[in-house]
Amino acid sequence: xxxxxxxxxxxxxxxxxxxxxxxxxxxxxxxxxxxxxxxxxxxxxxxxxxxxxxxxxxxxxxxxxxxxxxxxxxxxxxxxxxxxxxxxxxxxxxxxxxxxxxxxxxxxxxxxxxxxxxxxxxxxxxxxxxxxxxxxxxxxxxxxxxxxxxxxxxxxxxxxxxxxxxxxxxxxxxxxxxxxxxxxxxxxxxxxxxxxxxxxxxxxxxxxxxxxxxxxxxxxxxxxxxxxxxxxxxxxxxxxxxxxxxxxxxxxxxxxxxxxxxxxxxxxxxxxxxxxxxxxxxxxxxxxxxxxxxxxxxxxxxxxxxxxxxxxxxxxxxxxxxxxxxxxxxxxxxxxxxxxxxxxxxxxxxxxxxxxxxxxxxxxxxxxxxxxxxxxxxxxxxxxxxxxxxxxxxxxxxxxxxxxxxxxxxxxxxxxxxxxxxxxxxxxxxxxxxxxxxxxxxxxxxxxxxxxxxxxxxxxxxxxxxxxxxxxxxxxxxxxxxxxxxxxxxxxxxxxxxxxxxxxxxxxxxxxxxxxxxxxxxxxxxxxxxxxxxxxxxxxxxxxxxxxxxxxxxxxxxxxxxxxxxxxxxxxxxxxxxxxxxxxxxxxxxxxxxxxxxxxxxxxxxxxxxxxxxxxxxxxxxxxxxxxxxxxxxxxxxxxxxxxxxxxxxxxxxxxxx
Amino acid sequence: xxxxxxxxxxxxxxxxxxxxxxxxxxxxxxxxxxxxxxxxxxxxxxxxxxxxxxxxxxxxxxxxxxxxxxxxxxxxxxxxxxxxxxxxxxxxxxxxxxxxxxxxxxxxxxxxxxxxxxxxxxxxxxxxxxxxxxxxxxxxx
Numbered sequence: 001x002x003x004x005x006x007x008x009x010x011x012x013x014x015x016x017x018x019x020x021x022x023x024x025x026x027x028x029x030x031x032x033x034x035x036x037x038x039x040x041x042x043x044x045x046x047x048x049x050x051x052x053x054x055x056x057x058x059x060x061x062x063x064x065x066x067x068x069x070x071x072x073x074x075x076x077x078x079x080x081x082x083x084x085x086x087x088x089x090x091x092x093x094x095x096x097x098x099x100x101x102x103x104x105x106x107x108x109x110x111x112x113x114x115x116x117x118x119x120x121x122x123x124x125x126x127x128x129x130x131x132x133x134x135x136x137x138x139x140x141x142x143x144x145x146x147x148x149x150x151x152x153x154x155x156x157x158x159x160x161x162x163x164x165x166x167x168x169x170x171x172x173x174x175x176x177x178x179x180x181x182x183x184x185x186x187x188x189x190x191x192x193x194x195x196x197x198x199x200x201x202x203x204x205x206x207x208x209x210x211x212x213x214x215x216x217x218x219x220x221x222x223x224x225x226x227x228x229x230x231x232x233x234x235x236x237x238x239x240x241x242x243x244x245x246x247x248x249x250x251x252x253x254x255x256x257x258x259x260x261x262x263x264x265x266x267x268x269x270x271x272x273x274x275x276x277x278x279x280x281x282x283x284x285x286x287x288x289x290x291x292x293x294x295x296x297x298x299x300x301x302x303x304x305x306x307x308x309x310x311x312x313x314x315x316x317x318x319x320x321x322x323x324x325x326x327x328x329x330x331x332x333x334x335x336x337x338x339x340x341x342x343x344x345x346x347x348x349x350x351x352x353x354x355x356x357x358x359x360x361x362x363x364x365x366x367x368x369x370x371x372x373x374x375x376x377x378x379x380x381x382x383x384x385x386x387x388x389x390x391x392x393x394x395x396x397x398x399x400x401x402x403x404x405x406x407x408x409x410x411x412x413x414x415x416x417x418x419x420x421x422x423x424x425x426x427x428x429x430x431x432x433x434x435x436x437x438x439x440x441x442x443x444x445x446x447x448x449x450x451x452x453x454x455x456x457x458x459x460x461x462x463x464x465x466x467x468x469x470x471x472x473x474x475x476x477x478x479x480x481x482x483x484x485x486x487x488x489x490x491x492x493x494x495x496x497x498x499x500x501x502x503x504x505x506x507x508x509x510x511x512x513x514x515x516x517x518x519x520x521x522x523x524x525x526x527x528x529x530x531x532x533x534x535x536x537x538x539x540x541x542x543x544x545x546x547x548x549x550x551x552x553x554x555x556x557x558x559x560x561x562x563x564x565x566x567x568x569x570x571x572x573x574x575x576x577x578x579x580x581x582x583x584x585x586x587x588x589x590x591x592x593x594x595x596x597x598x599x600x601x602x603x604x605x606x607x608x609x610x611x612x613x614x615x616x617x618x619x620x621x622x623x624x625x626x627x628x629x630x631x632x633x634x635x636x637x638x639x640x641x642x643x644x645x646x647x648x649x650x651x652x653x654x655x656x657x658x
Numbered sequence: 659x660x661x662x663x664x665x666x667x668x669x670x671x672x673x674x675x676x677x678x679x680x681x682x683x684x685x686x687x688x689x690x691x692x693x694x695x696x697x698x699x700x701x702x703x704x705x706x707x708x709x710x711x712x713x714x715x716x717x718x719x720x721x722x723x724x725x726x727x728x729x730x731x732x733x734x735x736x737x738x739x740x741x742x743x744x745x746x747x748x749x750x751x752x753x754x755x756x757x758x759x760x761x762x763x764x765x766x767x768x769x770x771x772x773x774x775x776x777x778x779x780x781x782x783x784x785x786x787x788x789x790x791x792x793x794x795x796x797x798x799x
Contacts, residue, residue: 294708301708540692585694625710627693627703630741630796635695640703640710648691648705 007107010055014100017044018093019349025089026352032081041089042071048096060099063114066121067092073125085124092117149195149216153244156218161192162243163218164226169238170211178207180235185215187229192219211237216244286379289340296336297623297642299329304644337529340380344422344431345373347386351393355418358397365415366401368393372422377429381523384503385431388496392433392519393418395493400437400517410514412436428505428547429525434518440511442468449474469511473497501655504545504638506604530624532641532651534617535600538587542613543622543641543651550601550608552616557595569599569610576601579611579657585636602654609658624651661757664780666787667734667750670722674747675754675780675787682735682742684750687727697797704733704744711735713744719795720771738792745795754787756780761789 024041027034045067052060067089073079095117102110153163166188174180181204188194196216199209219226223241230239303325348370359366377385401407401416408414421432446460449471455463463471475494500507505523524530524547532543533552559569560578567578578599581587599610622641625648627634638653664675665684683706690702690713701715713733717725730749735742763778777791 298708587694625708627710628712628741629739630712630743631693631696631700631703634693637693637695640691642705642708642710646705647689648703648710650691650693650703 006055007103010051011100011104013051014048014096017048018097018100020044021093021096022353023349025086025093026356028081028089029083029086029356032086035075038071038075038081042068042075045071057099057103057109059109059114060096063092063095063099063118066118066125070121070125079124088117088120088124092121152195153216153218161218161220162222163216164223164241165244166213166215166217166226166230167238167240168213168215168230168236170213171235171237172211174211174235177209177211178204180233181209181213183233184213184230184236187233188215188217188226191221191226191229192217284339289336289379293336293340296329296333300333300621300623301642301644301646303329305646307644333529337378340378341376342379342382343373344375344377344382344385344429346382347389348373348420348422350386351389351420354390355393355397358394359401359416362397363403364397364401365404366397367415367417369417369419371420375422375424375429377523378525381429381503384499385521385523388499388507388521389420389431389433391493391496393420396433396435396437396517400435400439402438424525425522429523431521431523432518433521434516436516439513439515439517440469440472440509441513445469445471466510469509472509473507506655530622531619532622533600533619534643534649535598535613536615536617537582537585537613540585540587541617541643541647541649542581542585543620543649544600544602544611544654545638545651546619548602548604548654550603553599553601553610555597555599557597571601571608571610574608576608576610577658579609581611581613581652584657602657604655604658607658609654611652611654611657622649622651661755663753663755664787664789665734665750666752666754667732667747669716669720669748670725673785673787675756675789676734676736676792677789678753680736680738680792682737685733685735685744687731687733687746701746706735706742706744709742711742711744713746714795716746716795720775736792738796739798741796743796754782754785756782756787756789 021041021044024037024044027037028041031037045064049061049064049068052058052064070079070089074081074085079085095114099109099114102108156163168184170177170180185194185197194215194217197204198214203209204213217226223243227239227241230236303322306322306325351370352368355366355368396418397416401418402410402412404414407416417436419432419434421430421434423430442465445468446463449455449460449468450457452474454471454474460468473493473496475492497507500521500523503523505521507519507521509517509519511517531546533546533549534541534543536542553571555569560567561569563575567580568575569578570576576599597612598615599612600616601608601610624639624641627637627640636653636656637650639651640648641651643649663678665678665681666673666675668674685704685706688704688706690704692702693700693712696702696712699715699719701713701718703710703712705711717723725748727746732747732750733744734747734750735744737743760781761778762781771788772794774794775791777789780787780789
């Protein structure tokens, strides 16, 4: 077997596991008594250990092995969870991430030394071990039923079922104990329902048990019938069955919450549920999806072309076939689009850790609240939105939230609050990053704006509070206002704005002094397909996204006036700036449209502008294609699309005309 | 002796060559959509089987007089820095082998071609072709 063949799978799965490990550790820190989280962490370490061992990555295996030992002792209450311990586990996680990254780059583990961490893990282990006597007594208590299970049993009894505790001892010579156990399970499941087993299903699968199986079975059959069916199974040395008398025994049964978490249905149930979830998903290379998407869009193009030709021959059969084709392409298109949708959780996941680390570094107390993680957005958006969000959150933590004593002085809760919210709004996804910090200092911003020669003093005074706060998106702003180790990375909010706008979205900021700051990002649901209006200019045609169009009006050329060198018209009593698209886009061979002009009124936030076009071609669903890296940064163009006749038409970025 | 294969194409009566490994396909001329605000030697974009590919007007780039497309005209799709870009050619229908030691890199040109566009001059069976430096032509720094 060539392990390299599985390297990609290993890497992908490891990264997934590390991500959930990260989440679990955060949860454990918040909630040290949570057994389920602990079990999950144990399970993850175990899985990584197993995978790494198979792939021959010994350092990873060693480290996870030590982690497992430590976690096992925590599970057995030999060690208690405290911050130091969680920090240590976080360090292990970071180490594992580094190793995995190295493997991704070089295919080998690299020479990263893990012995230091291992030693520290062992130290924690040994120190505690001395105090604890060996524990072997566990066996006896393992058939305790938890509250839920005894509830099930007593209900079953009321309905006339019998409940048995069955002990099966396997023959010493039995070779395949798991297989034999499986046969026993199968036999019993025909008779009724197994509500509990010791050892757990997982342990049995891995042959981690001796000869004894204990089961709790609910059945309508009598004890004898069950014994008879078990007698048919070979390689069994002994069978003991006795009936539980729940109503009497219920007092005797230890319904200790903790045992319920550990040895009860917990681990096995969840592992079964996990399996079924992973069974339903398939990993697909994004390139293959893109390819599928391309094929679908070509199908759409050819369909449009067929529709255009329909008038020529048009027999009844053709129309029917065409309608069928249309239905298929629409469905196929929807299906492909859905495949590309992923929950924004993928991006959000990394933030709790980041906030934890940053606030620790800065000595601030901050809690991150996240809402709407399940909001689905296109894969293309997911890949791009991470960095801008990191930047905004860093910004909030670094510059927004005040130090604890400052917050106390202001009468705010000492724990700062950063809220991350995602939701759908019509055809867009809105993501908000909000903090309850000190807000943006409008005075500083205005001074800076004058300093940078963006505005004169007089002009600044005319600007609204909102306009002033939004000035922070200009290049050269945020960095100089806020140099620190953290955000002084030489990038400002202008980078965030540029990025979001390149995705076809927009970002705005609202801020109140001492109350907080809120960044609102608005992104298109998908970057792939939009409704657009096709217009013609000379012999060229352009697409304008329908989402940015407010209305379309026809006017006389004579209605335009000049105000401060800008051409404007009056539209229902409001001044509307006019953009001569043919001039802006340097269109040659302008067709003569007489005195009438068609004006497409587009909006950017609250602002409006009228774009003069020659004529309207029509509304159409278009597939957005990037112009490619070579033509990046073309000012007025947001992308391109392919029309029904195979020609390329450019999509206007209307925001650039304001 | 090591040798490489080159795609030879014609512009205004001169023969130019590009390393065949950098050529993806050679296409007939399809409608080109002008891109306003792009560099002056970029003719526009074409639809190449569902992908939008920029096309460079090579005559303009090489400082030659403008020409008209005809049946012989081709668009050579090259791959530079993972980007696909088309280059116009008056014709392109040959692949030749040039031995490595038949490529000279330091040559002065009397012709009106920007020296920096030229990677070297290759000789093969009495023919002389100008091997182009695609990065420079595409103005990728």
